[in-house]
Amino acid sequence: MSEIALPLEQISVRRPSVVKTVLKRATPFLFLAPALLLVLFWVYRPLVETFALSTKQWNMNPNVEPINVGLDNFRYIFTHPDFLQAVLNTAIYILAMLPFSVIIPMILAIVTNNLSNRAKNIYRALFFLPMIMPPVAISAVWRWLMHPVNGLINSILIKMGLIEEGIRFLSDENMVLFSIVIIAGWKMIGFSTLMFSAGLTGIDKSYYEAASVDGHRRWKQTLSITIPLLSPTIMLMIMMSVLMTAQWTFAYIDVLTQGGPAGASTNVYYLLWTYGFKNFNSGLSAAAAVVFFIGFGLLALLFTRLTRKIAFYDN
Amino acid sequence: MELQMEPTAPAAKQKRLRWGTGGKHLLLILLCLFAIFPIYWMVISSFKGAGEIFNNSLLPSSWSLENYTYAMEAIDIVGMTANTLVMALSQTILQLCTAVMAAYALTRWDFAGSKLIYALFSLTWLVPFQAIMIPNYTTIVGMGFRDSLMGVIVPNMASAFAILSLYPSFKSFPKALIEAGVMDKMSACGVLFKLILPNIKSSIVSLGILLFINSWNDYFWPALIISQGQTTLQLGLRSFMSAELTSWGPLMAASVLASLPILILYLIIQKQVIQSFVKWGIK
Numbered sequence: 001m002s003e004i005a006l007p008l009e010q011i012s013v014r015r016p017s018v019v020k021t022v023l024k025r026a027t028p029f030l031f032l033a034p035a036l037l038l039v040l041f042w043v044y045r046p047l048v049e050t051f052a053l054s055t056k057q058w059n060m061n062p063n064v065e066p067i068n069v070g071l072d073n074f075r076y077i078f079t080h081p082d083f084l085q086a087v088l089n090t091a092i093y094i095l096a097m098l099p100f101s102v103i104i105p106m107i108l109a110i111v112t113n114n115l116s117n118r119a120k121n122i123y124r125a126l127f128f129l130p131m132i133m134p135p136v137a138i139s140a141v142w143r144w145l146m147h148p149v150n151g152l153i154n155s156i157l158i159k160m161g162l163i164e165e166g167i168r169f170l171s172d173e174n175m176v177l178f179s180i181v182i183i184a185g186w187k188m189i190g191f192s193t194l195m196f197s198a199g200l201t202g203i204d205k206s207y208y209e210a211a212s213v214d215g216h217r218r219w220k221q222t223l224s225i226t227i228p229l230l231s232p233t234i235m236l237m238i239m240m241s242v243l244m245t246a247q248w249t250f251a252y253i254d255v256l257t258q259g260g261p262a263g264a265s266t267n268v269y270y271l272l273w274t275y276g277f278k279n280f281n282s283g284l285s286a287a288a289a290v291v292f293f294i295g296f297g298l299l300a301l302l303f304t305r306l307t308r309k310i311a312f313y314d315n
Numbered sequence: 316m317e318l319q320m321e322p323t324a325p326a327a328k329q330k331r332l333r334w335g336t337g338g339k340h341l342l343l344i345l346l347c348l349f350a351i352f353p354i355y356w357m358v359i360s361s362f363k364g365a366g367e368i369f370n371n372s373l374l375p376s377s378w379s380l381e382n383y384t385y386a387m388e389a390i391d392i393v394g395m396t397a398n399t400l401v402m403a404l405s406q407t408i409l410q411l412c413t414a415v416m417a418a419y420a421l422t423r424w425d426f427a428g429s430k431l432i433y434a435l436f437s438l439t440w441l442v443p444f445q446a447i448m449i450p451n452y453t454t455i456v457g458m459g460f461r462d463s464l465m466g467v468i469v470p471n472m473a474s475a476f477a478i479l480s481l482y483p484s485f486k487s488f489p490k491a492l493i494e495a496g497v498m499d500k501m502s503a504c505g506v507l508f509k510l511i512l513p514n515i516k517s518s519i520v521s522l523g524i525l526l527f528i529n530s531w532n533d534y535f536w537p538a539l540i541i542s543q544g545q546t547t548l549q550l551g552l553r554s555f556m557s558a559e560l561t562s563w564g565p566l567m568a569a570s571v572l573a574s575l576p577i578l579i580l581y582l583i584i585q586k587q588v589i590q591s592f593v594k595w596g597i598k
Contacts, residue, residue: 025426028420031416034473039435039436039473043442043447053449062457115336124589138353141356141357144360194592247443250535272446289447
């Protein structure tokens with residue numbers, strides 16, 4: 001832009017005053033200022049403060065000075081089972097979520113790719129709905145559906161003779177994690193299917209024509225053409241699942257189980273809340289936040305590297 | 316083998332195709348049933364009277380509003396709806412304004428630091444909300460915004476996500492048109508308001524829908540800030556849930572009311588809602 005602005009100024013009679021030049025230089029920053037200052041103040045400032053807080057002990061009372069404890073917080077979290085349990089749970093959450101966010105949606109999108117647009121639009125409107133529903137309202141209805149005594153799922157299973165007494169979906173420590181995944185997965189599955197469909201519509205049809213001339217079978221086409229061409233979407237959705245599952249499950253953990261029973265359903269982000277606002281130990285929460293921030297940051301870096309290497313871009 | 320098959324091949328192919336399409340529809344119908352059923356259950360149960368709430372029928376035998384009157388008496392739904400609307404609308408509008416200005420600045424001018432600033436915005440998605448909630452919480456308390464909508468809105472006035480989403484629309488706006496505008500002595504604001512914005516209206520509206528839905532559904536930050544007073548719908552519903560552990564009928568009615576504006580929005584413009592999620596989700 002400045003290349004064009006410069007000759008124009010030269011044409012316009014006199015050389016510009018200092019005030020004008022300064023104003024011109026400042027224009028982009030004037031437009032940027034609100035967003036930039038807000039993001040710096042509400043995202044990066046607190047991030048720096050969290051790093052600082054990770055070596056302190058503080059109960060968040062403004063009248064109490066934080067005490068310096070060095071690396072004690074880190075020593076504490078790495079030697080206490082609740083931290084390890086949260087990390088392990090998160091790993092299970094991520095793995096259990098992949099069928100809902102990647103595998104089933106991808107298969108559905110590929111299999112139903114060449115349906116008419118009208119039919120697709122109707123299905124879309126229906127299976128997308130969970131994505132926009134408020135998590136608290138969702139929690140209310142799922143809590144009822146999964147209720148051990150008067151929930152619909154249990155009464156159907158009992159009627160079918162599959163079980164004799166209701167499954168405690170949200171209070172059995174072996175069940176609770178998967179119950180939460182079902183709810184979070186239910187919310188994501190339609191959206192993910194749509195993402196894969198969008199990825200598929202970008203694929204050039206001529207690849208398939210070339211392949212059918214070569215006499216490739218359908219499933220072979222899928223393996224040799226569709227999957228590689230879909231690889232950017234696949235990598236994106238896997239990365240999103242890995243990085244965001246702890247976030248996607250957070251609301252249901254908070255509303256339905258509070259991490260229980262006995263920490264069986266907690267995850268890394270819920271642990272931060274527990275440390276901070278239940279135990280009022282903000283230093284511990286900050287130390288764990290630093291560990292997770294770095295951990296997920298490294299994972300993100302790994303994924304972007306991997307995507308560049310693996311994903312096949314059709315340029 | 317191949318040659319022998321030839322005469323019957325078209326018929327077989329057609330048969331397979333027909334079965335194939337039927338199978339595809341079946342798969343999608345199953346997915347739709349799975350997706351819709353809990354929401355359907357929530358809605359129809361909210362109209363069931365106390366007598367039939369546990370009979371698991373798919374339709375109430377008589378439609379009753381008693382759950383709604385119960386829920387409205389138990390919590391101040393009208394007031395909470397007003398609070399939630401104020402919160403969601405002001406966040407949406409402020410986020411759109413700051414994002415439009417920032418995306419405009421980043422795409423129109425080349426200046427030192429523009430790459431760094433773009434990186435700063437795009438790296439925010441690596442910063443989880445829970446990692447910064449304690450400093451932000453103490454800041455809001457220090458500002459005296461506890462228990463008020465201000466405290467909820469102030470940290471959410473700008474959204475890096477909104478900026479990054481608008482960036483491509485601004486980037487793809489033809490430079491030649493901007494230059495023509497400058498020739499016509501249009502100011503920087505003039506170019507933005509008279510040239511660019513009218514042309515990317517649809518992107519801004521669809522982003523606005525997404526931002527509105529997100530703020531409407533948000534409950535966790537409001538829950539930290541507001542413990543009494545200016546409660547939002549999601550917060551009210553959550554405390555109603557823990558107070559009325561198994562009053563399923565009223566609970567479903569309250570859930571319907573807490574989702575109502577979103578459901579209405581979806582009924583009217585579901586195509587745009589879906590598009591905006593797919594569009595911004597992809598990037």
